[in-house]
Amino acid sequence: MRIPKLLFPALVVCLSLTIMAGADDAKPAAPQANENTAQTSFEQVVDRVTDREHVNLQELRKYSPVVETYIQNLRPDPDLGAVPEKDTYFLGRLDMSTGTRVDRAYTENAKKKKGFFAGFASLFEKLSFTYDLKYLPLGFMQMVVMDDTSFDRAHYDFKFVRREFLGDVRCLVVEVSPKSNSGLGRFIGRIWVEDQDYNIVRFNGSYTPKPQHGVYLHFDSWRLNMRPGLWLPAYVYSEESNLKGGGIGSKKSVSFKSQTRFWGYDQAHIGRHDEFSTIVVDSPKVKDQSEKAQDANPVQAQRAWERLAEVNFLDRLEQAGLLAPEGEVDKVLETVINNLQVTNNLNIQPEVHARVLLTAPLESFTVGRTIVLSRGLIDVLPDEATLAAVIAHELAHLTLGHELDTRFAFADRMIFPDEETLNRLNLGREAHSEDEADKKAVEYLRNSPYKDKLGNTGLFLQALSLRQKDLPNLLQAHIGNGLQSAGSLRMRELMEGAPQLQVRDLDQIAALPLGGRIHLDAWSDKIELNKANRIPLVSPREKMPFEVTPIFPYVTRLVAPDQAKVAAAANNNGTTK
Numbered sequence: 001m002r003i004p005k006l007l008f009p010a011l012v013v014c015l016s017l018t019i020m021a022g023a024d025d026a027k028p029a030a031p032q033a034n035e036n037t038a039q040t041s042f043e044q045v046v047d048r049v050t051d052r053e054h055v056n057l058q059e060l061r062k063y064s065p066v067v068e069t070y071i072q073n074l075r076p077d078p079d080l081g082a083v084p085e086k087d088t089y090f091l092g093r094l095d096m097s098t099g100t101r102v103d104r105a106y107t108e109n110a111k112k113k114k115g116f117f118a119g120f121a122s123l124f125e126k127l128s129f130t131y132d133l134k135y136l137p138l139g140f141m142q143m144v145v146m147d148d149t150s151f152d153r154a155h156y157d158f159k160f161v162r163r164e165f166l167g168d169v170r171c172l173v174v175e176v177s178p179k180s181n182s183g184l185g186r187f188i189g190r191i192w193v194e195d196q197d198y199n200i201v202r203f204n205g206s207y208t209p210k211p212q213h214g215v216y217l218h219f220d221s222w223r224l225n226m227r228p229g230l231w232l233p234a235y236v237y238s239e240e241s242n243l244k245g246g247g248i249g250s251k252k253s254v255s256f257k258s259q260t261r262f263w264g265y266d267q268a269h270i271g272r273h274d275e276f277s278t279i280v281v282d283s284p285k286v287k288d289q290s291e292k293a294q295d296a297n298p299v300q301a302q303r304a305w306e307r308l309a310e311v312n313f314l315d316r317l318e319q320a321g322l323l324a325p326e327g328e329v330d331k332v333l334e335t336v337i338n339n340l341q342v343t344n345n346l347n348i349q350p351e352v353h354a355r356v357l358l359t360a361p362l363e364s365f366t367v368g369r370t371i372v373l374s375r376g377l378i379d380v381l382p383d384e385a386t387l388a389a390v391i392a393h394e395l396a397h398l399t400l401g402h403e404l405d406t407r408f409a410f411a412d413r414m415i416f417p418d419e420e421t422l423n424r425l426n427l428g429r430e431a432h433s434e435d436e437a438d439k440k441a442v443e444y445l446r447n448s449p450y451k452d453k454l455g456n457t458g459l460f461l462q463a464l465s466l467r468q469k470d471l472p473n474l475l476q477a478h479i480g481n482g483l484q485s486a487g488s489l490r491m492r493e494l495m496e497g498a499p500q501l502q503v504r505d506l507d508q509i510a511a512l513p514l515g516g517r518i519h520l521d522a523w524s525d526k527i528e529l530n531k532a533n534r535i536p537l538v539s540p541r542e543k544m545p546f547e548v549t550p551i552f553p554y555v556t557r558l559v560a561p562d563q564a565k566v567a568a569a570a571n572n573n574g575t576t577k
Contacts, residue, residue, distance in 0.1 A: 045172070046158045048198040049191075050151050056199065056231065057148060061096040063232065064104075065522070066264040066321040069140040070360050070514070072471070072548050074255040079503055081541040082255065089473035090137035091359060093321070093418060094262075104419045105137065106320075107478070140260045143219040144233035146176075146187035146203055155182040161190065166202060167555035169225075170195050178208060185216075194557065199223070199231045201555060215243060222553055226265060226523035228560040234522045235551040236260040257548040259515065263358065263522040264321030303350065309409035310368025313425060314355065316414045317479075320421040323372070324356045324527045329518070332529065336388050337371065340395055343448045348398055354391075356527055360514060361473065365427045365480020366394045368404050372480065375527070379517045380546055382509050385453035386460045389445055390483075393490060396440035402433050422478045434485040442493055456510075458498020461489050463510035463545050466501070471546060506537045511545035 073086040092105040147155070161173040171192040178186035189205015201223055207216040219238040223231040238258045296304060317323035333354035341348065353370045357363070360376035371394040381387050404427070407413060416424050429437075445454060464483060468475065475482045483490050502508050520527050537543060 042158075042160060043153065045198070046153055046174075049174075049193050049200065050153070052198045053146075053151055053200055057145065059230070060144075060232065063265050064093050064095045064267065065232075065262040066358075067092055067094045067137070067141050067260060067262055068360060069135075069137060069258060069260040070474070070548060071135055071256055071258040074257065079540055080543070084467065084470050084547060087471045087473045088135050089361065089476070090135075090140070091422075091478075092137060093264075094141050104417075106322075106419050106422050139217070140236060140238065140258065143217075143221050143236045143238065143260065144223075144262070146191075146200075147185075150183070151187070155179055155186065164192065166192055167553070169201060169555045169557050171201060176203075176205070184209065184211065194231075196557070197229060199225075201231060217243075220550065222551065222555075224522060224553060224555065225558045228558045232265055232522065233262050235262070235553060237551045239550075259548050259551060261520070261522075263520055263525055265523050266525075267321070305406055305409055306368055306404060307350070309404055309406045310370060312411070312414050313367050313404075313408045314370060316425060317357070317421070318525075320418045321525065322358055322421060322479075324358055324375075324520075324525055326355070327526055327528070329356055329378075329527050329529060330354045333371070333373065333387075333391065336384065336391050337395065339450075340388060340392055340444050340448050344444050346395070346399060348395075352395070352398065356518070357479065358520065358525065358527070359478070361476055361478060361482070363477035363480050363482050364390055364394055365477075366397045366402075366404075367427060369398065371395070375518045375520065376474070376514055377483075379514050380511050381517075382460055382511055383453065383456050385450040386457045388448060388450045389441065389454070389457045389491060389494065392441035392444045392448070393437050395444065396437040397429070397433070400433075400436055400440060402429060402437070425479055427480045428477065429481055431485050434481060434490070438485075438491045438493075442491055445494075454494055455498045457491075458495045459501055459508065459510040461492065461495045462498060462501040465489055465495075467546050474546060503543070504540045506540065506543075509543065513544040513547045513549045515549060515551065 067090075069088075069090040071088040072084040073088075074082040075085040077083045089107065090105070091107045095104050155178060157177050157179060159175040159177075161175050164171055164173050171194050174191050174193060175189075176191055177188050185207050187203070187205060188208045189203060191200050191204075192202040193199065194201050202221065204220045206218045210216065217238050217240060219236055221233065222235040224234040226232050226234075236259070238260070239256070241255050243254045243256070314323060318325065330353065333356075334352075337352050337354060340346070341352070348369070350369050355370055355372045356378065357372050357374040359374050360379075361374060362377040362380065364371065364373045364377060366372070371391060373390060377390065378387070381390070408425075413424070445451060445457075464475075468484065468489070475484055489495075499508070501510060516532075517530055518527050519530050
């Protein structure tokens, strides 16, 4: 198949519609002297947009973000419209430091698939008339750029559509289409351009013309202002409802939805590297000579060794861009941990903490005295009681003495390329340990403040059981354990007393879609809980448990500190007059 000659954009531009300098957007534009004057003005705006886009493409090459793509193939459903029937998952880093696109894959399935675009198999497979559509990770990464060589007025026609706000940012919406005979793999669709520096914030469409052997996918690509003047790719949503994937004359078709997420841009500051510049040397203090320094006793020494392994493990995950820095979400999880400990008279020392893995697959694990839950798992849990059930399982591992393998205390074991992280840092437990933890977790839950809400947890497990065979990649744990052990779901006992799952009941929310609860800052890897109010559903199709959905981030513009001071001073002057 033909591959579009695309590059990866860096900070793309949002088109501003102050076509005339100094125009007031609250008022209609002043009439132009003649048609040529108006045309020249819009052409100047387009030139600024294309020039800025070329600069941003060069800027993007300086970064190597983590890229995660999760794809769900769909089948028709009489009650829900369409439901997942198969899934695919890729995780890696996009490395453009050499000027070419390289996928430093973390997952094995991505390492086995080489190529640029979501396309077809080899020529021999094509000639056999039996080839199927294959998803390739670089194809989805490629959707962060429209055209890496020829995005200009010589190759494209631009037509103004309207002004529109994306979040707080006022943009120009411009229709873009390639000129006749301008070449293959050209972008066609719309772009949103912010009205200050003319960075492209969003572009929505596909590539054209259709190649003789292959497909171009439709996509909606978003960039966020991660530093003043710097717009970088953050999300790509792709969807097809009837994509032909068979050989010549084949009637096969594929429907799918996918999300691609980018994060880990500020790699230089991941892993607490700023601590070196903040070292404080304590002045000597006079101490009572009776307080003599003592070597650690055997119990203290063992705990210190385990703690070293724990810290090494967590720091390496954070350096690889897979673990969120410590933050407020951890405190929310630790509140649930505390509720379980207090009501079960548990006194675990050292204190138990929580962290969040940044990936989508549903998994959790315990490393030392730290319980780790994945972003995707927190996203889909319907309530606090179900969150408590997951945490209770990990807490049980601690009280049952299922200890961390202390081999991670040796520093040399932490020295490896990021793409080896999932192979080197693996904490999956044996099935018998999982069964023991399940039984103990149920005990903890029945003594906890959540004991009267465990029916919701049973509903969640029923919903998960319904999707278990269709979404193996979502349930595939890469570091710890998933929500199933030896093919069986955790804590199945909780399903027995739960209400019957009713997919058409709008009041029964057994599980949430992916991406609805955790907001991830793509620059710093920091996370926070989304505080959006629950919206009443109008159809069972809007329940979407465990499903991929479109992405509509709230776009804001960052301002440099000195500019913020100037703006604040100007506002103060305006209000005191």
